Amino acid sequence: MSRENSGLPHQFGDGERDRRALLADLAARAETEAEEASRLRRSSLEALGSELERAARAIAQRLSAGACVYSFGDGESSIDATCAAALFSRSRGASLPARSLVADRAVITSAGDDADHELGFSRQLAACARAGDIAIGYSIGPEADNVVDAFEEAGKRGLLTVGFTGCAGGQMATRGVLDHCFAVPSRDLHRIQEAVMALSYDLWARVEQLPTPDGDRQALSQQQTAAEQGLLVTEEAR
């Protein structure tokens, strides 16, 4: 995946003065890039706030009905997929079924092996997902046909589809495969990914804050705990 590295203007020599100049240059770049990261994160969260809330409600509703979360993405985006699965697997005071489709290395590498990588995620979804489940996909770079294909498969199977990407949304937005599309307006892959992580985390935090509906998971887990305690008491009494 390509990324414009704003190279330094000239070749630095081997002297102490040049070493200091290089370090000062990098420190200044760090300040600028951190500020841009912060600005992009804030503006994305603000611009996409109401869409995040809608997606959070849809996710919360499905989680309460026992949905499983499937996350996926290629390369750097696989980092976001793993991160999302880790977050959603410990949502709402319970441990929930959330899986990253990049976790199974044997499956992923075998998909690459027989030139079926394009189909990797959609095949896994076809095998594992059920109607009512949730598909969360990440594609911060420009080319991600397999992610778009996976969303198409997910849509056909009645999954809720949530996508994170950069620029104007690319194919994810134009092919109409998403229920909720979050596109960070930038061309810098690093800044996009940082903002995508913030959006993703914010989405999870919103789901956490939503009240669980009747017959909700928390009450269920409390009942289970009570039942387990009851069981323990009975066992002790024996």
Place this chain on the structure above:
Amino acid sequence: MSTDGLLATDDALSQDLRGPDAADLAAAALEMARRFASGATLWCAAPSWPWHAHHVAVELARPTENGKQALPVTTVPDGPFSEILRPLARAGDMLLVISGSDEPSLADIRQRAQAWGLLTVWIGAGPRPEPGSADYVLWTDGDETAASYGGRFALVVHLLSEFTLSCLEHPRLLAPEPAACTNEVCITCSDEGRLGEVVAIGADGRAEVRTPDGLEAVDTTLIEPARPGDLVLIHAGLALALVDRSPR
């Protein structure tokens, strides 16, 4: 050196928090580039959030365009880090850990890294570690969960890898620093104890000890019977103190 640190807004809590110092980040990148240039490998460990270690690897080790070579970066597999790294890491290599300051599985490896001659870089958030816990500490204030999941660690990883790659474009600045001393007897060094890890015990309390300079024969009669894996403080061929027992 500025003490303010980089802006790292925690949007979930609407608080402005400070990230690592820009000058520290730049210095860490230059030193990492220097080590890469002299053939070192970067080992990454993030026990609570393994994807951050994979992130560093994908930023630096992925096949790059423009004919650039991938850098030797490897994620340390989950498990007992010291046991896994002992046979793999060579003096001069680097260890990058991404964790909170209270991560118990990393306390041992950070100490041993010193005996093995590894450069240590620590990215983290939340309560700060003791000063001197790593050669470079790139710390972010505030909640470590928000930093880990909300993109702030990703920013530090991005900047560090971008800058390391930038420094590699200036090979003339990457020559290793001249050794502080080359004399057999050096007043500076002879005042200092160095950390070493016992490899094997011989007769009469003689032990083979691993240090950043290689294997050394050390007299361990001053300390209680040493075992392979023990960390000892050595000085002028003598083990003066047992710093840490072998975890084995």
